[in-house]
Amino acid sequence: LAKTTQPISMDSYEGQEVNITCSHNNIATNDYITWYQQFPSQGPRFIIQGYKTKVTNEVASLFIPADRKSSTLSLPRVSLSDTAVYYCLVVSYSSASKIIFGSGTRLSIRP
Amino acid sequence: DTEVTQTPKHLVMGMTNKKSLKCEQHMGHRAMYWYKQKAKKPPELMFVYSYEKLSINESVPSRFSPECPNSSLLNLHLHALQPEDSALYLCASSQPTENTEAFFGQGTRLTVV
Numbered sequence: 001l002a003k004t005t006q007p008i009s010m011d012s013y014e015g016q017e018v019n020i021t022c023s024h025n026n027i028a029t030n031d032y033i034t035w036y037q038q039f040p041s042q043g044p045r046f047i048i049q050g051y052k053t054k055v056t057n058e059v060a061s062l063f064i065p066a067d068r069k070s071s072t073l074s075l076p077r078v079s080l081s082d083t084a085v086y087y088c089l090v091v092s093y094s095s096a097s098k099i100i101f102g103s104g105t106r107l108s109i110r111p
Numbered sequence: 112d113t114e115v116t117q118t119p120k121h122l123v124m125g126m127t128n129k130k131s132l133k134c135e136q137h138m139g140h141r142a143m144y145w146y147k148q149k150a151k152k153p154p155e156l157m158f159v160y161s162y163e164k165l166s167i168n169e170s171v172p173s174r175f176s177p178e179c180p181n182s183s184l185l186n187l188h189l190h191a192l193q194p195e196d197s198a199l200y201l202c203a204s205s206q207p208t209e210n211t212e213a214f215f216g217q218g219t220r221l222t223v224v
Contacts (some may be wrong), residue, residue, distance in 0.1 A: 034212070043115070043201050043215025044154065087153060097142060097205065098167060099213055101153035 002026040002090040004102040011108045018075045020105050022088030025069045033064060033071045036087045038104070044087060048073070083109045113138060117202050117216035125224055126192060132219045134185040134202030140214070142207040143185040145177060148199045148218070160185060161207050192223045 005023040012018045024033065032051055036044035048055055050062040050071070061074040075082060085104040091097060115136045124130045134143065142161050146154035159167035160179040174196075176188040185202055199220055205213040 041199065041218070041220070043203070043218055044213075045215065046212035049212065097207060098156065098159065099144065099203070099205075100156055104153050 002028065002031060004088045004090055006086075006088050006102065006105045008103065009106040009108070011110065012078055013110050014079055015077055018078050018082070018107065018109075020073045020075075020086055020088075020107070021070060022073070022102075023070050024088070024090045027068050027090055028092065031090045031092050033062065033068075034089045034091050034099075035060070035062065035073045036089065036101070038085045038087065044101070047086075049091075078107075078109050080109050080111065083107060113214060115202055115204055115214050115216035117200075117219050119219060120217065121220045121222075123222045123224060124189065124192065126194070128192075129188070129190045131189065132187040132200055132202075132221075134187075134204075134216055135183055136204040136214070137183055138204060138214065139182075140204035140206055141182060142205045143179060144203040144205075144213065145185070145187050146201040146203065147196075148201060154201055158187075189221075192221075194223050197222045 002024045034049040035047040037047050038044040048060050048062045050064050052064050055062045063072045085106050087101050087104040118133045144159050145157040147157055148154040156169050157171045158177045163179045174191050178186040199218040201218045202216045203213045205211050
């Protein structure tokens with residue numbers, strides 16, 4: 001499984017766009033890039049997933065360059081409720097998928 | 112229904128006790144997972160069940176014993192735990208195919224005394 005590296009923490013302010021970058025140099029052909037959000041004492045929640053180029057949903061955008069060795073999660077116009085830990089994962093789907101979490105980025109949003 | 116329900120929410124047990132954690136989902140998912148999470152650390156994968164069969168055991172000590180009675184239920188049987196096993200135990204489910212998300216329960220906060 002490809003190891004992921006992301007910043008330990010980030011700070012931003014309400015209304016700003018936040019970009020969290022994740023490095024996954026050893027990503028394999030069949031791997032997908034997936035991001036989860038976790039609030040304290042809750043289970044992680046799926047945010048977005050992509051294979052290449054750009055994916056957008058109602059919550060976030062995911063940018064993946066052609067070499068797929070990194071990815072950027074973009075959160076538009078963050079609010080205080082976006083304060084959480086964000087995990088970047090590389091997942092190889094099979095009949096027994098290993099969903100392995102890296103160390104995550106602790107995002108703090110200030111008023 | 113996109114919920115994964117875990118019971119109990121909190122559990123305190125002695126080192127000689129036997130207890131079980133329960134997890135239930137009704138999304139028709141055929142892959143189910145147990146994770147252990149310590150404070151300020153990422154979730155650590157413990158077990159994966161695929162089509163009700165244990166497919167991944169991440170070298171978890173035998174005092175943790177998983178069970179998947181049917182496609183909707185997942186149990187984690189606990190016996191002779193140590194204080195360092197105190198953690199948040201998370202259950203998740205997904206379809207064992209490409210491009211699917213995993214749904215997590217709220218977890219069971221376990222304290223071993």
